[in-house]
Amino acid sequence: MSPALRIQQLNKHFANGKHALRDINLTVQRGEMVALIGASGSGKSTLLRHVAGLVVADSASESLIEVDGRCVQQGGRIHRDIRQVRSQVGFVFQQFNLVDRLPVLMNVLVGLLHRTPRWRGWLRLFRPQERALALEALARVGIADCHAQRASTLSGGQQQRAAIARTLVQGAKVVLADEPIASLDPESSRKVMDILARINREDGSTVIVSLHQVDVAIKYCPRVVALHQGRVVYDGTSAALTPELLRELYGVQAEEILTGAHPLPAAATPAAAPTAGWMPPLAQAT
Numbered sequence: 001m002s003p004a005l006r007i008q009q010l011n012k013h014f015a016n017g018k019h020a021l022r023d024i025n026l027t028v029q030r031g032e033m034v035a036l037i038g039a040s041g042s043g044k045s046t047l048l049r050h051v052a053g054l055v056v057a058d059s060a061s062e063s064l065i066e067v068d069g070r071c072v073q074q075g076g077r078i079h080r081d082i083r084q085v086r087s088q089v090g091f092v093f094q095q096f097n098l099v100d101r102l103p104v105l106m107n108v109l110v111g112l113l114h115r116t117p118r119w120r121g122w123l124r125l126f127r128p129q130e131r132a133l134a135l136e137a138l139a140r141v142g143i144a145d146c147h148a149q150r151a152s153t154l155s156g157g158q159q160q161r162a163a164i165a166r167t168l169v170q171g172a173k174v175v176l177a178d179e180p181i182a183s184l185d186p187e188s189s190r191k192v193m194d195i196l197a198r199i200n201r202e203d204g205s206t207v208i209v210s211l212h213q214v215d216v217a218i219k220y221c222p223r224v225v226a227l228h229q230g231r232v233v234y235d236g237t238s239a240a241l242t243p244e245l246l247r248e249l250y251g252v253q254a255e256e257i258l259t260g261a262h263p264l265p266a267a268a269t270p271a272a273a274p275t276a277g278w279m280p281p282l283a284q285a286t
């Protein structure tokens with residue numbers, strides 16, 4: 001069976017000459033929950049955006065990105081069937097990417113557009129069973145009560161949960177979450193991470209989540225991939241990722257990664273069972 005994600009020889013130079021990704025080789029098996037960590041500017045978002053086919057790799061490169069065995073891009077060219085591949089990939093953004101003026105339910109139904117005739121999508125003519133599916137997804141993320149509200153009236157945490165409900169409705173087999181908790185308070189962060197862990201555990205979805213907070217990464221993800229200046233400097237179990245190792249890998253930048261921008265409080269415990277690689281937050285372990 002093909003892996004959920006295969007990345008080979010990925011390099012990215014932006015137009016300004018910035019070499020943002022360097023020789024990335026990465027394989028993620030189906031059903032894994034993987035954290036992508038690294039200091040600001042290390043390339044986490046750029047990597048996830050390449051996987052979603054939103055950014056194209058260097059054209060001179062031998063790069064290959066496949067999701068579930070299907071080509072996203074190769075040698076700096078987006079594959080012609082990208083729409084089909086994208087329908088399998090859910091993307092959760094830091095800033096939620098909801099349409100503010102639309103009701104929450106309609107925002108979630110957007111996840112169905114890839115398999116809805118265009119005219120129905122334009123007219124927002126969704127079937128009762130499709131609405132029921134969206135409501136069920138909202139119930140799973142705990143905000144069914146808010147379905148009729150405009151998205152703009154939800155709190156940040158609720159908006160992020162609506163964005164995750166959209167990927168549920170989409171039926172995404174691979175969920176890419178790009179710093180989904182970066183702008184949330186600790187309690188909302190915990191809820192969002194719990195939901196991602198539940199999707200991974202209950203639906204078998206592959207979840208790849210970029211995080212600023214290494215303690216959160218360790219708490220929820222058995223595997224961690226650490227980036228530094230566009231390179232993978234660590235790919236292994238979260239259990240083996242000690243503060244000493246991080247200091248070795250990152251030098252002065254280690255403190256940014258160890259403390260995180262919004263660390264969860266020590267008392268926060270996930271509803272999900274701790275993963276095999278769980279250990280106390282590093283900030284406390286030192």
Ligand SMILES: Nc1ncnc2c1ncn2[C@@H]1O[C@H](COP(=O)(O)OP(=O)(O)OP(=O)(O)O)[C@@H](O)[C@H]1O
Pocket residue numbers: 014015016018020038039040041042043044045046047
């Ligand atoms: N469109 C762009 N044009 C030029 N440089 C870019 C572009 N997008 C990203 N970069 C640069 O590429 C590098 C990696 O950026 P990226 O946003 O992927 O990092 P990150 O690890 O996600 O950072 P953060 O944690 O702050 O979101 C940075 O130096 C950034 O300035």
